[in-house]
Amino acid sequence: MNMQATLSPRQKAAVIVRLLLEDEDVADLSQLSIDAQTLLAEEMAGMAVIDRQTRDAVISEFCDHLEAVGVIFPGDLDGTLTMLDGRLSHDSADRLRRIAAFSGRGDPWDRIAMLADEAIAHLAESEAVEIVALMLSKLPVERASRIFSGLQRDRARAVAQAMPMTADVSPPALNRIGLILLQAAEARPKPALPSPAADRMGAILNFATADLRDDMLAVLDQQDSDFAGGVRKAIFIFAQIPQRIQARDISRIMREMDQQVIVLALTTSAPEDAAAVDFILSNLPQRMADTLRDERDALEKPKAEDIDDAMTQIVAEIRRLETAGSLTLIPASEVGDGPEAAR
Known part of the structure; x- marks a missing residue:
């Protein structure tokens, strides 16, 4: 007797999954929700023998369904945003995730994990230690350690002592706590200008003359003096090249520059620029370095403003490559705060 007509949709799904289990390359059920995995396992547990005719009929019906499908949508916001990755603005995607979390259609902890370290650190300093302990437990270990290490020592002790209290928290309570933290993070005032004032001032002074x-x-x-120190850390000038540029990146930078600009920059006679000149020449191919030296020595004494402009162009090119991700500046904090950091 053909059993196919008496099988429920779930039982038919169980038949298909049972057949797929014979192929290890395709049998991955972990992408299903926990509820779906549970229902499927329960359905399979209640089934016994399915005859060959029923099996073939279920397979045929399944294939007919697949052929009839025109378009498949993810069915949830996270899947949709993954599908639209790169096609939505960051602000739009961020707003959709926030709305989903607050409406109960998304996991608030996913949204919390996307917060900047500065926002997470603020929550760690301001929320109850039990909540902070839960938050750190939900973050990746490396990031949680970084946030924990930044806490005041007394605060860190209190959070560590609260950690045992996280053992028996229920999923609904964990979700509510996530929403509380997310609401606290969203309630923080957003700066109208995204970058710190010291960074903005430093960027402006990057392209000013040395005297100015x-x-x-x-x-x-x-x-x-504190603000001035922050500005110095944000400034990157020609004289800092030996401290903040990897030797291996010099050839790449110079390949992007007009050779006459390089020659002009290398004519600088300022004592603070001498190390940068030597660093550039010593990390170029020998033939190129010799050519630049010869052209520099043959050049009539250029104007000071032309030399400054040439050095500024090299700095601008380095900044462009950094923005493009082609090189990484050594952080100013690893260089020091002396006058050589930004004259």
Whole structure:
């Protein structure tokens, strides 16, 4: 007797899955939801023998369904955003995830994991230690360790002591706590300008003349030494090339530059620029370095403003390559705060 007509949709699905289990390359059920995996396992547990005629009829019906399918949508917001990755603006995707989390259609902890370290650190300092312990438990270990290490020592002790309390938290409670943290993070005022003021001032002074830059830093030192220190860390100038550029990147940078610009920059006679000149020449192929030296020595004395402009162009090219991800500047914090950091 053909049993196919008496099987429920779930039982038919169980038949298909049972057949797929014979192929290890395709039998991956982990992408199903936990509820779907549970229902499937329960259905399979209640089934026994399926005759060959029923099996073939189920397979035929399944294939007919597949052929009739025109378009498949993910069925949830996370899958949809993954499908649209790169085609939605960051702000739009961020807003959709936030709405989904608050409406109960998304996991708030996924949204929390996407917060910047600065926002996570603020929550770790301001929320109850039991909640902070749960938050750190949900974060990847490396990131949780970084946030924990940044806490004040007394606060860190309290959070560590609260960690045993996280053992018996229920999934609904965990979801509610996630929403509380997400709401707290969203309630923080958003700065109108995304980058710190010191970084913006440093970016401006990057392309100022040395005299103007020195004058501005002297004024800032008198007015607000902490702010001036932040500006110095944000500035990257020609003289800092030996401290903040990897030797292996010099050839790549110089390949992008007009040779006459390089020659002009290498004519600088400022004592603070001498190390940068030597660093550039010593990390270029010998023939290219010799050619640049010869052209520099043969050049009539250029104007100071032309030399400054050439050095600024090299700095601008380095910044462009950094933005493009082609090279990484050594952080200013690893260089030091002395006057050589940004004259």
